[in-house]
Amino acid sequence: MREQTVLLLNWRDTTNPEGGGSERCVEEVARGLAAMGWSVTILCAAYPGSPREARRHDVRYLYRGSKVTVYLCGLLYTLLHRPARVIDVQNGLPFFTRLVRRTGVVVLVHHVHEEQWQVVYPGWKGRLGWWLESRVAPRLYSDCRYVTVSSASRDELQALGVDGARIDVIHNGTDPAPPRQVPQASVPTVVCVGRIVPHKQVEHAVDAIAEARKVLPDARLLVVGSGWWEDSLREYVTSRGLQDAVEFRGHVSEADKHAAYDEAWVLALPSLKEGWGLVVGEAAAHGVPTVAYRSAGGPTESVQHDATGVLVDTEAEFSTAILSLLQDESHRRRLSAGALASAGNFTWSATVNGFDRVLTGSAAGAVPAVDAEEPASDDADRPLKI
Known part of the structure; x- marks a missing residue:
């Protein structure tokens, strides 16, 4: 044969x-x-x-x-x-x-x-x-x-x-999530996971944290990943005076990536375009809901709007949705439960x-x-x- x-x-x-x-x-x-x-x-x-x-x-x-x-x-x-x-x-x-x-x-x-x-x-x-x-x-x-x-x-x-x-x-x-390594962060925490390149638009997540800190001064953003745009993104964070709010963790091991999901309250996915969005499923396996752009394409299937996360149309809506989830514990817990329930679908x-x-x-x-x-x-x- x-x-x-x-x-x-x-x-x-x-x-x-x-x-x-x-x-x-x-x-x-x-x-x-x-x-x-x-x-x-x-x-x-x-x-x-x-x-x-x-x-x-x-x-x-x-x-x-x-x-x-x-x-x-x-x-x-x-x-x-x-x-x-x-x-x-x-x-x-x-x-x-x-x-x-x-x-x-x-x-x-x-x-x-x-x-x-x-x-x-x-x-x-x-x-x-x-x-x-x-x-x-x-x-x-x-x-x-x-x-x-x-x-x-x-x-x-x-x-x-x-x-x-x-x-x-x-x-x-989607891989099953490993056992929890660290507790969920005690302060409002958003995570952004992926390559740092222009079309991932991580700046939108930075802007969302800037808006959130007007109401939640302890809110922070974890940026997990690396890429050729990192220096420009760091400059942007500095220009907004958010060095103490944004933590760059770089290219990390699988274990450390999952530890970041453990800490997070919300996953920010501000990409211009995603075929699917692997990070959506990874976060869901940890019970972390996602906020993403409807126009990105793939997230319209990997994220079930108002069941496992939130889909938005504009950058202003992106910031508003993140702040809303950080503030509204009951809504966040409902989406978290939905995300966790959906994690084994794929x-x-x-x-x-x-x-x-x-x-x-x-x-x-x-x-x-x-x-x-x-x-x-x-x-x-x-x-x-x-």
């Missing part, structure tokens, strides 16, 4: 200092597929101090190229090694594997990046990135299956011209099973098999003519 090989191409992994929730999703899928008998390889960008190769949980990791050249490295590896299946993870840009493969390619999109391009790359670079994502990619992969993590992201893909019949929605899972095993069905062609649409032992002239590895 031919070995089931699958290559996942992602711009980075969770050991990368810039790794985040989308990388966690990819690795959970890879780990689960390996446990099911797939031979799994992840190729991602190298970073200072990274190995060239590693193995974790029966998954082979290859670190190649930079955050830019990793796309060329992934394309060449796909052409030369010819795995049976390829999961092309499109974080704004795809790996263009459809240029060298006719079948066996699945595109994973966490969310569409329209708003983020100009935030991260103002000017022509952002316009070029959005053109590649919105115009080139949907045409290049027009006959491939897509996987995304929420109905909101599916709708965004359809708006770009991706055939809805080719899109499978597979939600992210599991990684269900996520992995969904990907396995897509890869084996037993989901809504087939992903044709590619036999790695067939000659190189096989149509599966013939470059697409465009």
